[in-house]
Amino acid sequence: MTATSATDTEVAVIGAGPAGAATALVLRQAGRDVTLVAPDGELDGHRTVESAPPAVHLLLDELGAPTAGYADCLGTASAWGGPELAYRDYLVDGLGNGWQLDRARFDRSMLDAAGLAGARLLRTRSLGALRADGRWSFPHSGGLLTASFAVDATGRKSTFGVGQGARRQVADHLVAVAAVHPRSGYLGHSVVEAVAHGWWYAAALPDMRLQVVLLSDGDLVRRAGWAEPTALARALRDTHHVGRLVDTIEPRPVTVRAANSQVLTPCVGDGWIAVGDAAMAADPLSSAGVLAALRSGMTAGRAIVSGELADAAARQDHDRCNRQRFATYLRQRQYYYGLEQRWDTSFWLRRRSA
Ligand SMILES: Cc1cc2nc3c(=O)[nH]c(=O)nc-3n(C[C@H](O)[C@H](O)[C@H](O)COP(=O)(O)OP(=O)(O)OC[C@H]3O[C@@H](n4cnc5c(N)ncnc54)[C@H](O)[C@@H]3O)c2cc1C
Structure with a gap:
């Protein structure tokens, strides 16, 4: 389904990466009216391949999204803390292989799955955002989209959340x-x-x-x-x-x-929520960004369906959890970078002291 020049929707999901598509799929599973907003043209020309851990299969199954056609990834071999490669095989997780995801293809397949589930797609070159009388208006290059709720799934730029006055707290460069x-x-x-x-x-x-x-x-x-x-x-x-x-x-x-680590504060407000990298982005070292984005979109989708985000205390709680998650992640990151002690260059010193 494609959005026309004047479309009224229940939830506008801005950004159609894994987090946005997962949010839309969960909302469609609950029968909600959803419009996914994606930029005109290619979804993201910069990306080629990203590794996905086996747990991604489980989430895609839950979302009813395709799980076939990606190249296997057996695990990671890393020379970290010493010159030799140490192997970590997904075999030990008992969930099968991971994947080398062709990201353009993966994003297209998630978008197709959301479309098949009944989500509307709006492709636009520009998108404004105005809030009046508890509703959102999004003037765009092809007309006007109105919505009761907005989801920021724009990735690291957190474009929508920043437009609402939220701050991106950046932990590194x-x-x-x-x-x-x-x-x-x-x-x-x-x-x-x-x-x-x-x-x-x-x-x-x-x-x-x-x-x-x-x-x-x-x-x-x-x-x-x-x-x-x-x-x-x-x-x-x-x-x-x-x-x-x-x-x-x-x-x-x-x-x-x-590829910086960052958190959006707050990551939720009256009538909107940020998901995936827009809410919190981690160092690619974890190779878990896609998994985290799917999970975050699914959690937000369920929270929208339950109606709990209408309550200011519930929103504060959600934001506190996001900040706590980021603080925990920063400690893990410091520990992991601390395992590498061969160089006292600025790159490593910055991370050991972070
Ligand atoms: C160098 C690098 C390597 C990585 N490697 C891995 C890896 O191996 N494995 C892994 O799991 N993760 C990896 N990641 C992390 C992973 O890419 C992200 O965590 C994941 O893509 C986040 O998904 P998302 O949907 O939140 O955001 P994105 O995938 O960034 O999607 C955001 C979407 O929103 C669109 N958008 C932006 N602004 C607007 C707007 N104003 N209107 C409409 N649409 C908009 C964008 O075009 C994009 O399609 C890597 C990241 C980097 C930087």
Whole structure:
């Protein structure tokens, strides 16, 4: 179903990544009228592949979303705290393999599932947001959308929540500098390798390609010039493990994305709630962003259905839980980065003291 020039909906979900799609699916399961708002054009051109742990299967089953057609991921091999690779296989979780998710394809399939479940889709180049008499009006490039409730599923930018006066509290300035190379052979695991000024990860793409990503702080990336293909290729040659997975290291086109940890405060207000990365975003080291986004969308969807968010005390409680979750995550992150003691460079010192 597609939204027309003037559409009235019960819930407007702004952003159609995993969190937005999961929210829409839960709302549709409860028979609610939902409109998913997505930007005109490609969903997100920057993304190629992301690893998903096996537990993602369970959530997709619950949502009635497709679980077939993704490449298996056997686990993670990481050189962290020492030079050798240590393997963590999903086998021990007893839930089957994880996946290397082609994110564009995954997002499309989630959007299709939401559409099949009866969610309306609005694609627009621009979206305003006004609140009057307890209702939302969203003037957009093709007309007007009105809604009783709004969900911010816009990812790390938290565009809608910030527009309502919420603040993004940013814990670091991590960025991801990525390039795609020809692969040297079979790769069943995601590979993580700590280096002096950050860490790398590599994940297999179809057609014998490999995505390699350097994670470091924005100022360090600027100083070293790693956003330049030649400098990134040089840094890749200096790695022990990740570089070996590449057939021939040559300068390749580079993309740069924010990968910082952050929390939105408050993450909920009168008539709106933020989900997924818009509410709280974690370091990609956890490889659990998609899982967390699905879970967050499902929780928010159920809270909207139950009507509990009409109560200011319940909203405060939800916001407190989100901040507590972020505080717990920051402690876990500090512990994990603290396991790597080989370098006393700014990248590692910042994280040990955070
Ligand atoms: C470098 C990097 C590597 C990562 N690797 C992994 C990994 O291996 N495994 C993993 O599980 N997670 C990984 N993550 C995290 C994962 O990408 C996110 O946690 C996850 O995508 C969050 O889902 P979301 O739906 O909240 O947000 P997003 O996936 O960001 O979706 C937000 C959507 O909202 C749309 N949008 C934005 N603004 C508007 C607007 N104004 N109007 C309408 N639509 C809008 C965007 O186009 C997008 O489609 C990684 C993140 C980074 C940065």
